[in-house]
Amino acid sequence: MIRALLLVASLALSGGALAVIETYEFEDESLRERFANLADELRCPKCQNQNIADSNAPIAEDLRKQLHAQLHEGRSDGEIVEYMVDRYGEFVLYRPRVNNVTLVLWGAPVILLALALLVLRSSMRGRAQAQEGTLSAEEQARLDALLADDEERA
Amino acid sequence: MxxxxxxxxxxxxxxxxxxxxxxxxxxxxxxxxxxxxxLDPQALPSALIDKPLPSFSLPALGQERVVDQGMVTGEVSLFNVWATWCVSCRIEHPFLTELALNGLPIYGINYKDEDAEALRWLDELGDPYRLSIVDAEGSLGLDLGVYGAPETYVVDAAGVIRYRHVGVVNELVWAQTLKPIIDELRREQRAGDRS
Structure with a gap:
């Protein structure tokens, strides 16, 4: 009985891990969708491994408020992202833009894949060479003769 | 073979x-x-380095006037983002007071705070600031890219942001980081004045 009471009490007292507390009203569904997308893509400057949709930090709350206000002012996604980058730097983008600094970041997977393919090709060629070519035609003929000889004796 | x-x-x-x-x-x-x-993963370079202070028009704490970005420059100064709800601000406060006593111009940005609380805090702990800008909504903070108090900006004589320090300003930070930057900026300024 006590256990059951404790369970009920603990369930009642725990608020649950609600990420976003405030609710926003949207004029139409497309705005709501864009809000969700942008909040997902923008990184919280304070709690660095969360986007602003998930973060409880006051700064994330402020940025969500800004995002909501600017969407209703009719700003485009690009303008809003620009606004955030102007203030918080490229850091706020979970999907960094391609520029001189991030070129390595974007290029690395392609380069690594190319390297992997090269390694794969050279190792396959090595294996193919090991399988054939070990015997010359002359040696093969001798081997065949020997085998035939063997069979005759048996 | x-x-x-x-x-x-x-x-x-x-x-x-x-x-x-x-x-x-x-x-x-x-x-x-x-x-x-x-590397310190928390260290974020400010996006506003080498850019002028964002424009603002906000009341000065405890005064009847409104200040903007133009009237608070003219010499190398610190802009310190503070609030009474910010625990670390209380820790750095005595050191800021010491810096101000030594003649460094420090301007406060009272970030998302209550005026009455802020005035009481300055009354109790002393006021190192030339003046404090009331940023109750955090709009100036947002334009500055503030993501938590305390933050301290080094602003040169022309009103351009040259450095941002996130976290408490103490003797170590001062001696190793802020003082060299400020000294350099003052040299630059003197050189500019002569030419």
Whole structure:
């Protein structure tokens, strides 16, 4: 009985891990969708491994408020992202833009894949060479003769 | 058989060399990780470095007037983002007071705070600020890219942001980081005045 009471009490007292507390009203569904997308893509400057949709930090709350206000002012996604980058730097983008600094970041997977393919090709060629070519035609003929000889004796 | 021997030998050497590939990869990776260990992941360069102070028009704390970005410059100064709800601000407060007593102009940005609380805090702990800008909504904070108090900006004589320090300003931060920057900016300013 006590256990059951404790369970009920603990369930009642725990608020649950609600990420976003405030609710926003949207004029139409497309705005709501864009809000969700942008909040997902923008990184919280304070709690660095969360986007602003998930973060409880006051700064994330402020940025969500800004995002909501600017969407209703009719700003485009690009303008809003620009606004955030102007203030918080490229850091706020979970999907960094391609520029001189991030070129390595974007290029690395392609380069690594190319390297992997090269390694794969050279190792396959090595294996193919090991399988054939070990015997010359002359040696093969001798081997065949020997085998035939063997069979005759048996 | 004999003809193919030199090729065979170089093939062996190549194979031996390949054995060191994992070691090489390990060293490269280890080097990156070692550097990574020493980096502070919380250290974020401000997006506003070498840009002028954002424009604002906000009341001065405890005064009837409104201040803007133009009237608070003219010499190398610090802009310190503070609030009464910010625990670390209380820690850095005595050191800021000391800096102000030594003649460094410090302007406060009272970030998302209550005026009455802020005035009481300055009354109790002393006021190191030339003036405090009331940023109750955090709009100036947002334009500055503030993501938590305390933050301290070094602003040069022309009103351009030259450095941002996130966290408490103490003797160590002052001696190692802020003072060299400020000294350099003052030299620049003097050189500019002469020419």
């Amino acid at each position: 004999h003809a193919s021997e030199p090729r065979h030998r170089s093939g062996v050497a190549l194979k031996r060399l390949k054995l060191f590939l994992p070691l090489g990869l390990f060293l490269v990776l280890g080097g990156f990780l070692l550097v990574g260990l020493r």
